Amino acid sequence: MIRFDNLHKRFGDRVVLDGFTLEVPTGGTTVLIGASGAGKSVILKHVVGLIRPDAGHVEVDGQRVDTLERDDLVALRCSIGYVFQFAALFDSLTIAQNIRLGLERQGLDEAVITERLRESLDVVGLSDVDDRFPDELSGGMRKRVGIARAIALRPRYILWDEPTTGLDPVTSATMDDLMRRTTDVFGVTSVVVTHDMRSAFSIGSRIAMLADGRLRAVGTPEEMRNIDDPLVRRFIEGRAE
Amino acid sequence: MLVPQMLRLGVQSIPIALFIAVFTGIVLALLASYIFTGTVPLYFVGALVGKTIMMELGPVLTGMALAGRVGASIAAELGTMKVTEQVDALETLAFDPASYLVVPRVLAATLMFPVVTAFAIALGVVTGWITAVNLLDLSTVEFVKGLRMFYVPKDLWFGLLKAASFGAAVALAGSLRGLSTAGGARGVGRETTRAVVLGCEAILVLDAFWALVLL
Ligand SMILES: Nc1ncnc2c1ncn2[C@@H]1O[C@H](COP(=O)(O)OP(=O)(O)OP(=O)(O)O)[C@@H](O)[C@H]1O
Numbered sequence A: 001m002i003r004f005d006n007l008h009k010r011f012g013d014r015v016v017l018d019g020f021t022l023e024v025p026t027g028g029t030t031v032l033i034g035a036s037g038a039g040k041s042v043i044l045k046h047v048v049g050l051i052r053p054d055a056g057h058v059e060v061d062g063q064r065v066d067t068l069e070r071d072d073l074v075a076l077r078c079s080i081g082y083v084f085q086f087a088a089l090f091d092s093l094t095i096a097q098n099i100r101l102g103l104e105r106q107g108l109d110e111a112v113i114t115e116r117l118r119e120s121l122d123v124v125g126l127s128d129v130d131d132r133f134p135d136e137l138s139g140g141m142r143k144r145v146g147i148a149r150a151i152a153l154r155p156r157y158i159l160w161d162e163p164t165t166g167l168d169p170v171t172s173a174t175m176d177d178l179m180r181r182t183t184d185v186f187g188v189t190s191v192v193v194t195h196d197m198r199s200a201f202s203i204g205s206r207i208a209m210l211a212d213g214r215l216r217a218v219g220t221p222e223e224m225r226n227i228d229d230p231l232v233r234r235f236i237e238g239r240a241e
Numbered sequence B: 001m002l003v004p005q006m007l008r009l010g011v012q013s014i015p016i017a018l019f020i021a022v023f024t025g026i027v028l029a030l031l032a033s034y035i036f037t038g039t040v041p042l043y044f045v046g047a048l049v050g051k052t053i054m055m056e057l058g059p060v061l062t063g064m065a066l067a068g069r070v071g072a073s074i075a076a077e078l079g080t081m082k083v084t085e086q087v088d089a090l091e092t093l094a095f096d097p098a099s100y101l102v103v104p105r106v107l108a109a110t111l112m113f114p115v116v117t118a119f120a121i122a123l124g125v126v127t128g129w130i131t132a133v134n135l136l137d138l139s140t141v142e143f144v145k146g147l148r149m150f151y152v153p154k155d156l157w158f159g160l161l162k163a164a165s166f167g168a169a170v171a172l173a174g175s176l177r178g179l180s181t182a183g184g185a186r187g188v189g190r191e192t193t194r195a196v197v198l199g200c201e202a203i204l205v206l207d208a209f210w211a212l213v214l215l
């Protein structure tokens, strides 16, 4: 379980999170929606300790992230896969090396590493890219490599930051399938940030909306579809003011 | 990780270091003869060229040149990794950026600066000698006599030790500035400049420090 407890974060005088509270139950997919710049990526980064909260905290399986000792933080990070919004591939490494790096870090056998590498690239529908460098791939391909890098580690949690943004509709639907499968088959708990409402309602077991640095609403897709809150409705239905 | 860094930071820096050494050697020989003519026996040219190049100009000038090359390249590379979230990605894969990115670079620079400096010293002394023989009224025998007369092993290891410390400082400055980069391409440019300035300052401070401590 991931628990966000009254999280506050500001950058300079820009308050981004202002008491964000949410529980992400183990199992299933929690989708986080919210306007651009609302702080969704900032929230995900708190989970793995890339950003430290000004006040409040995040707990993963009962452990406070911001006060973890180094070794515990390493263990925590090994159990969480992170799909970056802009892929964040290592541009001096080939695609295969990008994926191998985390696997090697976990001390897996060469045979296992090779197998995971194959499998994860297959799953995202990429082949023959092993020896290419990130800047030789399209944006969408890079994104999928980023996804492969995260799922190859077989983590307990995966944080997906806009996994389908910039993908064509078919690939995007394939990624939805992939997210559903990782959750159902491997028992991964997913937190997905997305602007794609079709995707949100198709993969989410719960949908949470962030506005003004706080949790505005949370519920099952069904509940969210019938919600009264006009701001949430407008966002979900994609209407201008 | 270490070997590619050593090649990149060290070997590729040799041409610029040698370029500097050639001209330093020439100037020093001419300067020494200008100072000594009519006062001190001219074979002292060999002593002055040897000592100054080994103990001071070799390490410091090479260090400064490498502070530009190596410090800037480290800062720009790590800075770009930082602003494109590659450093974050490393952390999420449970790597410690400090040990994974910084340690190999600092080690490589610490090992390679003395190597490059040694080449520079050798070439500097040789050009000093060629200059003395060709442009000054000095024979090879006299030049070598001066060179050997005042030489103590400490001259050389003092210079190389300084070079190692310059390497560590320059790589550390580049790494620190690089990893604290924020704000896109402009941030990378700013931190790269800062890294070079910081590296040069560190070299001058360390230079004085070693002189105080070891001489
Ligand atoms: N490291 C940082 N330094 C300063 N400001 C930051 C930093 N990270 C994020 N911000 C600011 O925090 C706010 C929220 O950023 P965040 O990336 O979380 O938005 P988001 O909800 O993910 O938006 P999008 O949907 O466009 O990705 C933005 O105003 C951004 O400028």
Ligand SMILES: [Mg+2]
Pocket (backbone or CB within 6 Å): A040, A041, A042, A085, A161
């Ligand atoms: Mg974002």
